[in-house]
Amino acid sequence: MSDIALVRADGAVRRPAFLPALASVAAAAAWIGLSALVALPPDLGDFGFTRELAIGFAGFGALLLAAGFLHPGEAGLVRRIQGWSPWLVVLAGLLGLWELATAKRAWLPMPFFPPPQAILEVFVEDYARLADSVWHSLRLLAGGYALGALAGFTLGVAIGWSRNVGYWVHPVLRFVGPLPATAWLPLAFFVFPSSGAASTFLVALATGFPVTVLTWSGIAGVNKAYYDVARTLGAREGFLILKVAIPAALPHVFVGLFMGLGSSFAVLVVAEMLGVKAGLGWYLQWAQGWAAYANMYAALAVMALACSGLITLLFRVRDRLLSWQKGLVQW
Template sequence: MNGFSQPGRVERVFWPILATALLLALWCYSVRWSGTRVFPSPVEVERGLAELLRHHVLWGDIVDSLRRVAYGYGAAVAIGVPLGLTLGWYPAANQVVNPVMQILRPISPIAWIPVAIIFFGVGDDAAVFLIFLGSFFPIVVAAINGVSSVPAVYRHAGRNFGLTPPQLLAKVLFPAALPQILVGLRIALGIAWLVVVAAEMIAVDSGLGYLVIDSRNSGKRYDLVVAAILLIGVIGLVLDVLFRRLEKLRSVRWGFRFES
């Protein structure tokens, strides 16, 4: 019974269900044992979730959150990947820009909230801006690292075949750097999902983050709070799984190994 024996197919289903059931039972029992009136039990959370669904507020909030992530993240990808490729291609330019990026990168996107509100007012644009900031720097850094870790042999070979710099970038460097860029993109998507919830708790009045803070402030509906939190987790998981699918698809298409 160590990490390297192969468990059977039944166990593959049995153990997760057992662990989840144990956790739910523990949760249920500790709510009852502590006699709390505020913190909800799993059953109450399930009822809260059903209530949210029935009032049709849930879909609106989910769509709002996803829309903000799509815009902010999309803009970060559209600007960050080309910029990172360019900087990785010209190390001299990278040396110039790098110190500035290193200082801007660790500033929590949340800390930009006051500035975002001045620039864009309270609303969607501010939240989109925050998500853009949060995902922009990881993407640029991943693209720079991706390009600079491409073996020089590839570059020389491309040059010997008479490729011009733009062709070299599009046909050799980008596909070679792609796996590393995709990892960066996936991390950035996780950060974007983290930032949107925080931004919605402070800067706007719709979306899943707002649902969490609003359910607490208007009448201590902690069943709705926990329901919304679990939903945030599930959607984040779905985004991650979808991205992994994409990763597999793309690397098959564009990776070096499969190009003729």
């Protein structure tokens, strides 16, 4: 496709809008400039790790420079770095602005807005506690999400397939489902024996509702002719459910899993802030309590990375399972 687009009517091959190598060099220059901005003007405060940050930025700039001089050829990594170059230039600009606004000029009030080097310091000094928090959050999320997704999927299939199950479950689902899972929090914390069990339940609840509804609508929307085909070929009910209805509904199920993952993050963080004594939500709360604002930003960054990573993972699984589908949304 893109090859065709590059050939003009007269047959001449059009050059891409910019030279990839040049863009890479520009990005390298931006990061080395950023490094100079961090290293050269004196800090308006006592920050450790200013030197280390400058070295890190300079090192990254040097890498970009090297990528610019390498032949793009078939090397995927080099080409990808070059593709991201415009973004990297903007990123360097934003980091520079942040550095100026905090450490160098103090345009922003100090304890609340720490400079980049303070965040780096948190990562270096407090990585053990951060890693432990990530581990606890992931463990809680995995348990609750798996439970909720499995229950929601099973329930959705049952409602979509059986009129009887639909009759009994549908009203309950309509009444209870839209309630935000966080509303159950006070109740859950005294009903369940431990705050961990309570949070697992809440995460499962938050995941389960969208998964149930989307699975159900997926099953209900299956082309009826698919069943006719299978029945004339000798299929029984088990085959119709497992080999026709469920595969046909999978695209919907994945939308539900995606929505469920989003709401499970929200519940997880709130549960950790209010009851569980571990995890990234707890870390945020703890950092705020000690006025350790740099730690808060660091935890936010880690959380963003973790959530984005999990969504990416879900989309990868979907792309693999639904490779037969055309026009999938790229995450």
